[in-house]
Amino acid sequence: MTKTFSPTDSFQSLCVIGLGYIGLPTAAFIASKGIAVTGMDTNQSYVDRINAGEVPFFEPDFEETLTRVVRDGSLKASSEVPHADAYIVAVPTPFNDNHELDPTYIESAAESITPHLMGGELIVLESTSPPGTTKKLAEHLIEMRPDLTLEDGKPNSVYFAHCPERVLPGRIMVEMEANDRVIGGLTPRGTELARDLYATFCTGELLLTDATTAEMAKLTENSFRDVNIAFANELSVICDKLGIDVWELIELANHHPRVNILQPGPGVGGHCIAVDPWFIVSAAPEESKLIQAARNVNDSKPEHVMDKVLAKAARIKNPTIAALGIAFKPDIDDLRESPSLEIVRELATILEDGDIRVVEPHIKELPPKLKDLDSLQLQDLETAIADADIVLVLVDHKPFKQFDRAKLGDKVIIDTRGLWR
Numbered sequence: 001m002t003k004t005f006s007p008t009d010s011f012q013s014l015c016v017i018g019l020g021y022i023g024l025p026t027a028a029f030i031a032s033k034g035i036a037v038t039g040m041d042t043n044q045s046y047v048d049r050i051n052a053g054e055v056p057f058f059e060p061d062f063e064e065t066l067t068r069v070v071r072d073g074s075l076k077a078s079s080e081v082p083h084a085d086a087y088i089v090a091v092p093t094p095f096n097d098n099h100e101l102d103p104t105y106i107e108s109a110a111e112s113i114t115p116h117l118m119g120g121e122l123i124v125l126e127s128t129s130p131p132g133t134t135k136k137l138a139e140h141l142i143e144m145r146p147d148l149t150l151e152d153g154k155p156n157s158v159y160f161a162h163c164p165e166r167v168l169p170g171r172i173m174v175e176m177e178a179n180d181r182v183i184g185g186l187t188p189r190g191t192e193l194a195r196d197l198y199a200t201f202c203t204g205e206l207l208l209t210d211a212t213t214a215e216m217a218k219l220t221e222n223s224f225r226d227v228n229i230a231f232a233n234e235l236s237v238i239c240d241k242l243g244i245d246v247w248e249l250i251e252l253a254n255h256h257p258r259v260n261i262l263q264p265g266p267g268v269g270g271h272c273i274a275v276d277p278w279f280i281v282s283a284a285p286e287e288s289k290l291i292q293a294a295r296n297v298n299d300s301k302p303e304h305v306m307d308k309v310l311a312k313a314a315r316i317k318n319p320t321i322a323a324l325g326i327a328f329k330p331d332i333d334d335l336r337e338s339p340s341l342e343i344v345r346e347l348a349t350i351l352e353d354g355d356i357r358v359v360e361p362h363i364k365e366l367p368p369k370l371k372d373l374d375s376l377q378l379q380d381l382e383t384a385i386a387d388a389d390i391v392l393v394l395v396d397h398k399p400f401k402q403f404d405r406a407k408l409g410d411k412v413i414i415d416t417r418g419l420w421r
Contacts, residue, residue: 010196011035011122015084017109019046019077021057021271021334022126022165023090025172028066029201031074038084039077040112050077058333058362061173083116086197089137090126090165092271099278101130110137114144119156122193126165128218128272130279134162134211138186152189161185161194162211164218169270170332180204184214222276223291228262229273230294233301236264240308247418266305266394266416267339268298269328274337302339305394305416306346312390312412313351320355321347322388324381325395326363326370333362340394341369348373357384361399385411393419 012035016027019041031037041047049056053067069075091105106127113123123141125134138150138160148158163183167175181198183206185191195206209217232250239246250261268274277295281288313319328338335341348356348370357379358366365371366378381399385391388411393400396417405420413420 010193011085011200013038013082013084014086014088014197015040015082015113016088016090017041017081017112018089018091018105018127019043019050019056020090020092021059021169021172022167023088024050024055024066025059025062025167025176026088026090026126026165027075028062028069029176030197031069032065033200034074035200037069037075038082039075040079040081041077042079044079047077047079050075059172060170060331065173081112081116083118084121086122086124086193087113088124088126089113093127093129093133093275095275095278095282098282100282101133101279103133103136106133106137107140110141111144114141117141117145117148117158119148119154119158122159122161122190122197124161124163124194124197126163128164128222128276128279129162129215130219130283131212131215132283133215134160134184135186150186152187157189159185159187159190159193160211161190162214163194163198164214166218166221169329169334177201178204180207182207182209182214182217184209184211186211216280218272219276219280222273223280223294226268226273226277226298227290227294229265229268230297232262232264233267234297235261237301237304240304245421247421263418264416265301265339266343267301269336269338269340270334271336274298274328274339302343302346305343305392305414306350308414309343309347309390309392310350312414313354316389318353318355319351319389320357320387321351321390321392322357322359322379322384323347324359324384324391324393324400325397326358326360326367327395327397330396331362331398333360335363335367341367343392343394344376345369345373348375351375357387359384359400360395361397382407390414393417 014035014037016023017040019039027037027039046056053070055063089109091109094102096102148156166179183194236246277291281292323344326341356376359381370376390412393415396419
């Protein structure tokens with residue numbers, strides 16, 4: 001359904017719960033459209049930095065918008081949840097050891113909202129979730145507040161919807177506004193209210209459905225991508241065995257007019273593609289064999305990379321390895337579910353006589369997962385490569401692409417991104 005919207009005073013105030021890579025840009029965009037926004041986060045250092053107009057993570061071209069809305073008072077950050085006309089929940093949705101959703105963050109968000117509800121509010125779950133999560137969120141809230149109802153049109157009604165985020169880190173400033181959005185309410189009025197809210201800052205098409213279908217849509221999008229990446233990653237493993245250059249192979253195959261194979265890598269990371277397919281598998285394990293197989297292929301790729309490195313390192317006494325990149329994708333500082341980070345950590349654990357130089361241009365210090373390993377240090381690109389016996393390319397950051405390959409000399413190169421073919 002195509003969006004139709006005219007200015008409305010339905011939402012005078014909004015609270016965004018969770019000020020991470022998605023929640024904070026969402027809060028700032030909506031604040032820039034004239035709605036008073038409070039961003040809530042339990043990380044007090046985030047709250048303080050945001051109120052000072054600082055972006056607590058790297059995102060190109062975002063700081064100007066944040067600084068402006070904080071300066072003019074449209075956006076403020078807090079560690080407390082206020083009353084608002086609408087709430088957007090953008091909290092983490094990790095999975096447990098069984099690849100099922102850990103609902104802790106969502107339930108905590110519901111419990112923080114509940115005391116402030118008076119009836120008429122809209123609650124939107126943006127966090128990527130298994131089918132039925134929005135309904136469970138609503139039921140959990142109503143259990144705590146039986147004086148409220150989920151029925152449309154009553155003075156004590158509370159409205160719920162799911163609107164999954166679709167932005168790509170590194171392009172959030174463009175995609176937050178321009179991308180089409182899928183919006184699904186638990187009731188028709190919930191869908192309408194969510195549409196009106198997102199129409200205040202989205203120029204893309206607003207596609208209306210029910211909450212469960214909206215939840216499944218996001219999982220489907222990322223599972224589609226995961227399956228296609230798995231094909232490329234499996235090809236790379238096959239080509240290693242057969243002595244074929246996988247990059248040349250894919251380039252040749254893609255000359256077919258109906259073939260578009262993706263590029264392989266060291267695995268799959270990030271807050272979406274590495275996680276979302278498991279939510280489909282957990283919801284329908286017997287019917288999702290292909291999706292599960294793709295996840296297993298992508299989850300096993302880091303081990304294949306490590307085996308290649310260890311085989312080369314075994315021939316060198318006290319090997320020095322330059323590990324280029326630990327983010328989960330190029331030109332950002334996001335380390336969530338990064339296979340590159342896990343590869344570096346495992347190598348440092350296994351290679352007791354090794355010296356690993358981590359090159360990650362978008363961070364100033366090693367993350368907690370790596371700080372406890374004595375064989376690791378963060379270093380600049382030129383120095384790390386100059387000192388290295390083995391150069392391991394894990395992320396195709398722009399500075400790595402621009403590096404003078406003549407300086408590589410006769411070093412051992414293990415390039416998981418096809419950067420230096």
